[in-house]
Amino acid sequence: MANPINELIEHLSRLPGIGERTATRLAFHLMRSNPVFREGLSSAIARLSEVHLCTVCSTVTDRDPCAICTSHVRKHEVICVVEKPSDIYSIERLHSYQGVYHVLHGLLSPLEGIAPGDLRIAQLQKRIQEEAPKEVILALSPTLEGDATSAFLVKQLSAYSFPISRLASGLAIGSNLEFADQITLGKAFEARTRVG
Amino acid sequence: MANPINELIEHLSRLPGIGERTATRLAFHLMRSNPVFREGLSSAIARLSEVHLCTVCSTVTDRDPCAICTSHVRKHEVICVVEKPSDIYSIERLHSYQGVYHVLHGLLSPLEGIAPGDLRIAQLQKRIQEEAPKEVILALSPTLEGDATSAFLVKQLSAYSFPISRLASGLAIGSNLEFADQITLGKAFEARTRVG
Numbered sequence: 001m002a003n004p005i006n007e008l009i010e011h012l013s014r015l016p017g018i019g020e021r022t023a024t025r026l027a028f029h030l031m032r033s034n035p036v037f038r039e040g041l042s043s044a045i046a047r048l049s050e051v052h053l054c055t056v057c058s059t060v061t062d063r064d065p066c067a068i069c070t071s072h073v074r075k076h077e078v079i080c081v082v083e084k085p086s087d088i089y090s091i092e093r094l095h096s097y098q099g100v101y102h103v104l105h106g107l108l109s110p111l112e113g114i115a116p117g118d119l120r121i122a123q124l125q126k127r128i129q130e131e132a133p134k135e136v137i138l139a140l141s142p143t144l145e146g147d148a149t150s151a152f153l154v155k156q157l158s159a160y161s162f163p164i165s166r167l168a169s170g171l172a173i174g175s176n177l178e179f180a181d182q183i184t185l186g187k188a189f190e191a192r193t194r195v196g
Numbered sequence: 197m198a199n200p201i202n203e204l205i206e207h208l209s210r211l212p213g214i215g216e217r218t219a220t221r222l223a224f225h226l227m228r229s230n231p232v233f234r235e236g237l238s239s240a241i242a243r244l245s246e247v248h249l250c251t252v253c254s255t256v257t258d259r260d261p262c263a264i265c266t267s268h269v270r271k272h273e274v275i276c277v278v279e280k281p282s283d284i285y286s287i288e289r290l291h292s293y294q295g296v297y298h299v300l301h302g303l304l305s306p307l308e309g310i311a312p313g314d315l316r317i318a319q320l321q322k323r324i325q326e327e328a329p330k331e332v333i334l335a336l337s338p339t340l341e342g343d344a345t346s347a348f349l350v351k352q353l354s355a356y357s358f359p360i361s362r363l364a365s366g367l368a369i370g371s372n373l374e375f376a377d378q379i380t381l382g383k384a385f386e387a388r389t390r391v392g
Binding site for chain 2: 047
């Protein structure tokens with residue numbers, strides 16, 4: 001077997017934003033660090049294989065339903081629709097949103113051939129029918145695809161009387177939700193505008 | 197057990213230069229990546245515990261003596277002295293040095309109380325006595341500690357007739373060898389100046 005240091009540098013340098021020199025520094029940092037920390041990191045990576053989708057909200061989780069969907073302190077009558085699981089992490093870091101989530105796993109894109117059937121939209125509709133929420137927040141990136149997906153969902157849900165809102169476009173247009181700073185994201189959350 | 201994603205984000209964000217948002221992006225990247233790649237990364241981190249020091253050159257290795265010390269294509273009569281194992285990686289990346297190495301595991305520092313006995317200097321002297329090299333290159337950072345260590349070694353080895361050189365100070369003064377770009381490091385290697 002290859003030298004684990006070379007092996008580690010080779011693997012780390014294939015991660016996004018990490019070049020060979022950063023990978024080398026990280027590898028030697030890991031070698032000097034506490035073995036308990038290393039084992040924790042190694043096992044967390046190995047355990048990613050246990051992760052699957054929550055049958056309620058479609059986020060990634062190691063138990064089903066996920067921690068948010070089974071929480072007694074969350075407001076289950078407010079559903080925040082996001083593109084991908086990592087968007088939940090961005091919003092949770094605000095510590096201000098108390099509702100639950102629904103992950104679409106993508107955005108509509110005629111150019112890339114992504115149609116409503118490719119996203120978890122049917123699951124969202126079924127869930128709304130069963131749970132009768134009081135509010136739906138569309139927290140999708142203010143891009144062409146995010147706008148198209150939001151418009152599609154507003155149309156699909158037009159039969160319901162609950163308010164549907166989108167995040168205020170305090171978010172820079174054309175940018176990705178994932179890279180927004182917390183203040184901008186927080187303001188956008190507060191000033192969300194009703195669209196349906 | 198905690199959710200492996202949260203666990204992984206928590207661990208990654210404790211690595212140098214990686215904040216919580218970068219850790220989140222890396223964690224979700226790993227979750228989407230090939231399970232074979234993840235297993236390779238996880239096992240390389242776990243296998244760091246198997247790494248120990250080469251009894252010849254004191255670098256970190258999973259076999260003893262290390263791959264460089266046992267190589268038939270390296271020039272064993274040229275010894276390059278470095279501060280730490282990762283410096284070997286910086287120099288190897290040049291693909292121009294053909295000799296072997298000796299790792300001191302630190303630099304002399306009266307301020308931090310690091311004396312010659314704390315470094316692998318005795319091992320270097322013993323090795324030089326036994327191997328009778330034709331050249332010794334001191335590839336230490338051009339800092340106060342690097343200069344002091346080089347001066348000390350030059351004095352210690354003054355009884356020998358082989359040339360002792362230091363890397364040319366094309367390296368920015370006060371900087372760390374680890375952060376030098378390859379061209380600067382390569383030029384510094386070529387234009388090393390004899391000091392003993």
